Amino acid sequence: MKSRALFLLLTVGMMSSCATQKMSGDQLARVAKDWSLSIRASQVIPVYPLTEDLQPGDVFLVQTPIEEQVAVYLAKGFLPLENLVTRLSPAGYARFYRGWPHVADGDKAPPRPWQFPKDDSPDSDFSRAPIAAFPTYSFSVSRSGGLNLAIPVQSVPVGLNLLDSASANGTITLKDAFTYALPARTMYDAVHQWCRDNADYLSQYGPTEYAADKKLAATKFYLRVINRVYLVKTVDVSLFSNRGFEAGGSAGVPQPVQLLNIANATESAKQFAAVNEILSKATSSTTKDAGSPVGAVEGAAPQPLAVGGTVKLAMATTRSVSLVETFRRPLVIGYLASDYPIEARGKCASPVPTLGVLEGHRAPAGRTIEYQGCDENCARIRPWIKQGANQQTLETWLEQHGGAIAIADLLTGDYAGLRQRVVVELIEALQ
Amino acid sequence: MALQPPSPQTNVPRFDVANVVDAMLLDSRVKWIAIVYEATVGGVDRFTITPHIVDPT
Numbered sequence: 068m069k070s071r072a073l074f075l076l077l078t079v080g081m082m083s084s085c086a087t088q089k090m091s092g093d094q095l096a097r098v099a100k101d102w103s104l105s106i107r108a109s110q111v112i113p114v115y116p117l118t119e120d121l122q123p124g125d126v127f128l129v130q131t132p133i134e135e136q137v138a139v140y141l142a143k144g145f146l147p148l149e150n151l152v153t154r155l156s157p158a159g160y161a162r163f164y165r166g167w168p169h170v171a172d173g174d175k176a177p178p179r180p181w182q183f184p185k186d187d188s189p190d191s192d193f194s195r196a197p198i199a200a201f202p203t204y205s206f207s208v209s210r211s212g213g214l215n216l217a218i219p220v221q222s223v224p225v226g227l228n229l230l231d232s233a234s235a236n237g238t239i240t241l242k243d244a245f246t247y248a249l250p251a252r253t254m255y256d257a258v259h260q261w262c263r264d265n266a267d268y269l270s271q272y273g274p275t276e277y278a279a280d281k282k283l284a285a286t287k288f289y290l291r292v293i294n295r296v297y298l299v300k301t302v303d304v305s306l307f308s309n310r311g312f313e314a315g316g317s318a319g320v321p322q323p324v325q326l327l328n329i330a331n332a333t334e335s336a337k338q339f340a341a342v343n344e345i346l347s348k349a350t351s352s353t354t355k356d357a358g359s360p361v362g363a364v365e366g367a368a369p370q371p372l373a374v375g376g377t378v379k380l381a382m383a384t385t386r387s388v389s390l391v392e393t394f395r396r397p398l399v400i401g402y403l404a405s406d407y408p409i410e411a412r413g414k415c416a417s418p419v420p421t422l423g424v425l426e427g428h429r430a431p432a433g434r435t436i437e438y439q440g441c442d443e444n445c446a447r448i449r450p451w452i453k454q455g456a457n458q459q460t461l462e463t464w465l466e467q468h469g470g471a472i473a474i475a476d477l478l479t480g481d482y483a484g485l486r487q488r489v490v491v492e493l494i495e496a497l498q
Numbered sequence: 499m500a501l502q503p504p505s506p507q508t509n510v511p512r513f514d515v516a517n518v519v520d521a522m523l524l525d526s527r528v529k530w531i532a533i534v535y536e537a538t539v540g541g542v543d544r545f546t547i548t549p550h551i552v553d554p555t
Contacts (some may be wrong), residue, residue, distance in 0.1 A: 475521035
């Protein structure tokens with residue numbers, strides 16, 4: 068039995084490289100989407116591939132327009148984090164987590180005290196971190212469809228091979244989940260201070276309009292600032308084979324493992340131990356590669372087996388297997404963020420909640436403009452629109468002559484010429 | 499054609515916040531307004547005022 072299990076597990080080791088070579092780009096993209104759609108259901112923007120190197124204060128430069136973001140988000144299931152610009156370290160954890168043990172600012176700011184509690188050990192201890200809980204997700208996998216790696220944890224392909232099944236239904240439970248954050252208000256101050264300090268750098272990413280000849284499209288850049296992250300340390304995967312196993316079979320055809328034999332508990336325990344020993348050897352090589360740079364997502368082939376973790380068999384029957392995968396340190400699986408549009412001269416505008424935009428809740432009413440002060444004409448228009456039907460008159464005039472801009476924009480925005488016309492053509496003409 | 503919704507305004511001095519908010523509320527579609535402190539420049543507090551048509555929460 069042990070040799071049979073070894074045979075099965077050896078195929079697991081080879082499967083990742085062979086399968087990856089065979090899968091087309093579309094199938095690999097589907098891997099990311101399947102996983103991301105599951106995480107997205109929890110109102111969290113998915114990270115793909117999983118990484119521990121993402122934390123509140125990370126600032127990414129993204130170019131995708133909001134309208135296109137929605138399309139990309141729906142197509143891929145996640146948002147590519149294109150360019151990591153900087154990592155802000157705003158003070159505020161101690162105040163936000165007041166009374167929370169071992170939370171401080173500076174070098175001891177989260178996640179460091181949980182990530183590396185001991186200077187001489189790479190092992191983490193998130194037991195004091197704020198915990199989170201995710202629902203159990205269901206999924207279907209099929210080797211022929213190239214979806215056998217639809218979840219970026221090793222347990223799924225391992226489980227499929229143990230089942231010796233071409234397709235299966237399964238559930239995945241994200242255990243030992245944690246979250247931490249900085250409030251958007253604190254982040255706002257830090258971001259705007261950084262924007263002021265780096266206005267020269269940001270000015271190159273100011274918005275551009277459509278060129279007159281239409282050959283150059285309008286562009287708009289955003290700073291995507293991470294406010295909250297969600298991490299997971301343990302993943303439970305249960306797989307249920309979609310079909311029964313044919314009896315007999317020719318020599319060399321791997322048979323399903325039958326570990327749960329209550330008639331012989333001693334033998335079952337030995338088999339469990341043997342399989343887990345083989346699993347630990349088969350997966351130990353990947354643990355060294357835990358974590359991948361976030362910026363490498365766009366255009367790169369996903370690495371479904373590269374997240375690294377230890378896989379243990381929890382339960383197995385002829386029709387099902389359950390495996391527990393534990394990462395050496397918790398990995399970020401999702402985040403919440405705000406998008407700060409970069410305006411002319413490198414000025415950062417008001418933030419927009421990224422998820423809100425993606426889910427169709429466009430928060431701000433329009434593009435951000437800079438207050439220009441209330442000049443002489445503004446001072447004349449303000450009391451005038453309070454009288455009688457003058458507001459309606461002005462709105463009609465703006466629709467016809469003022470590009471339908473809002474009255475608030477007219478009064479204190481960069482519309483001095485338009486204000487002059489209002490005074491001349493409406494206020495003075497009607498007197 | 500209806501007017502465009504009012505735009506968020508940055509750099510609004512404290513003494514004119516009320517007037518800017520008043521002007522934004524002329525648009526009956528505006529249901530929420532966020533006033534966020536931005537910085538103090540030359541002894542004058544500056545704010546970003548953001549009107550919302552859809553519940554931002």
